[in-house]
Amino acid sequence: MExxxxxxxxxGNDFILIDNRDNSFPSENISFVEKMCDRRxxxxxxxxMLLENEEGxxxxxxxxxxxxREGSMCGNGGRCIVAFAYxxxxxxxxxxxxxxxxxxxxxxxxxxxxxxxxLQMQNVLEVETGDDYYFxxxxxxxxxxxIKSHTNFDTVTNGRAIRYNDRFKTEGTNVNFIxxxxxxxxxxxxxxxxxxxxxxxxTGVVASCISAKLQFKTDDNHFYVKTKGGNLEVxxxxxxxxxxxxIWLKGPATFVFDGKLDI
Numbered sequence: 001m002e003x004x005x006x007x008x009x010x011x012g013n014d015f016i017l018i019d020n021r022d023n024s025f026p027s028e029n030i031s032f033v034e035k036m037c038d039r040r041x042x043x044x045x046x047x048x049m050l051l052e053n054e055e056g057x058x059x060x061x062x063x064x065x066x067x068x069r070e071g072s073m074c075g076n077g078g079r080c081i082v083a084f085a086y087x088x089x090x091x092x093x094x095x096x097x098x099x100x101x102x103x104x105x106x107x108x109x110x111x112x113x114x115x116x117x118x119l120q121m122q123n124v125l126e127v128e129t130g131d132d133y134y135f136x137x138x139x140x141x142x143x144x145x146x147i148k149s150h151t152n153f154d155t156v157t158n159g160r161a162i163r164y165n166d167r168f169k170t171e172g173t174n175v176n177f178i179x180x181x182x183x184x185x186x187x188x189x190x191x192x193x194x195x196x197x198x199x200x201x202x203t204g205v206v207a208s209c210i211s212a213k214l215q216f217k218t219d220d221n222h223f224y225v226k227t228k229g230g231n232l233e234v235x236x237x238x239x240x241x242x243x244x245x246x247i248w249l250k251g252p253a254t255f256v257f258d259g260k261l262d263i
Contacts, residue, residue, distance in 0.1 A: 001263050005043070006084060007256040010076035010117075012199025012229015013046055014256070017084040020050040020062075027062065027070070034068030036261070043259065046191070046198050047074055049081050051088075054098050058091050061099040065193025073101040073139025075202020075249050079117035082106040083253035086115070101139040111252075118250040121206055127214065127242040134211040135173070138247075142207035143168070144176045146215060150186050153177065155197045159190020176204045178212060183220035185212050187227055199229030202249050209234040210244055 003025065006017045016036060018025055026032055027050060036042045047065055054060035061081050065071040078099060085091045086108050095106040105120040121138060128135040134144045143162055147153060159175040162168065172192035179186045187208045189201035209223040213236075223234045232251040236244050 003261045003263060004258070005261065006087075006258050007043070007045070008080040008083060008253060009229070009256055010080050010200065010202065010253045011227050011232055011251055013074075013076035013201060014044075014199075015077050015080050016043055016045045016048040017081060018048070018050050019084075019088060021053050021059075023052065025050055027064070030068035032068070032263070033064050034066065037064075037066035037068070043261070046194050047071070047077055049074075049077055049084075051081055051084060051090075057098045057103070058095050059085055059097050061097055063100065067193050067195070069193065070100075071193050072141070073099055073122075073203060075119065075121060075139065075204075075206060076200055076251075076253075077202070078104060079106070079119050079202065079249065079251065079253045082108060082117045082119065083115050083255065087255065099139075114252045114254065116250065117253040118248050119202070121203070121247040121249055123247065124210055124244040125242065127210065129214070134207075134214065136207050136210060138203040138206040138210070140203045141171075141173045142176055142204050143173045144178060144208050144211040146178050146211075148179065150177070150179050150188060153188070155188040155190055159197065160195075163190060163192055163195075174201060174204050176201070176208045176211075178208045180212075180226075182216055182218050183212070183223045185209070185223065185225055187225055189227075197228075200227040200232070202232070205232050206234055206247060206249055210236070213238060213244075
């Protein structure tokens, strides 16, 4: 059996994309998906996505973590699968697709010869606030923590300690560390399922911007975010208290290469 795939990255968050509209991909084979994602023994990526048919939508997005298991929503993955659908000719400049967390809309544009994808995320209606953290779900669960600086900060060690603490060790959580102030912040993320720091995390960036809005009490609803893999923007409407609606994540979604795998 031959599997055709494409590799995409969104600010360093990299993915294997497969056109599975014929439902031929063995998605139930966890070890096979894990091997494809392995950076030494496979193709290598933070996650794998299947583009499938779904009535009433341009396509359906199915996301798998690099451990081979089907996961929750991935923001940068959502932007990359929109770019994939664009290159396949399934969509033009707009997309309407379904993912594990519900329906999404997206817009495609070009900037300096880059493909830019602006993705609408799910509304956030509840944010847990602690003494030194926020916890919220932006399609995936995120724990956010503010730090003074990312210089010499160990995201992996600190993130793993929170991800595997008594509260989160069973279900897991993504952990984000935020520096900066106002509407200009830097974010690093330890991702569950990958169990490592990733160069960027879309749902984590959204969670971090919402946390920064609450933490800094800024009037801004347009945030500029620096990640290890590049820059992203987040825009939303703050309806008061913990109510955030019309949330959009914007940034480049870049084609890397096409390939074929014989199994």
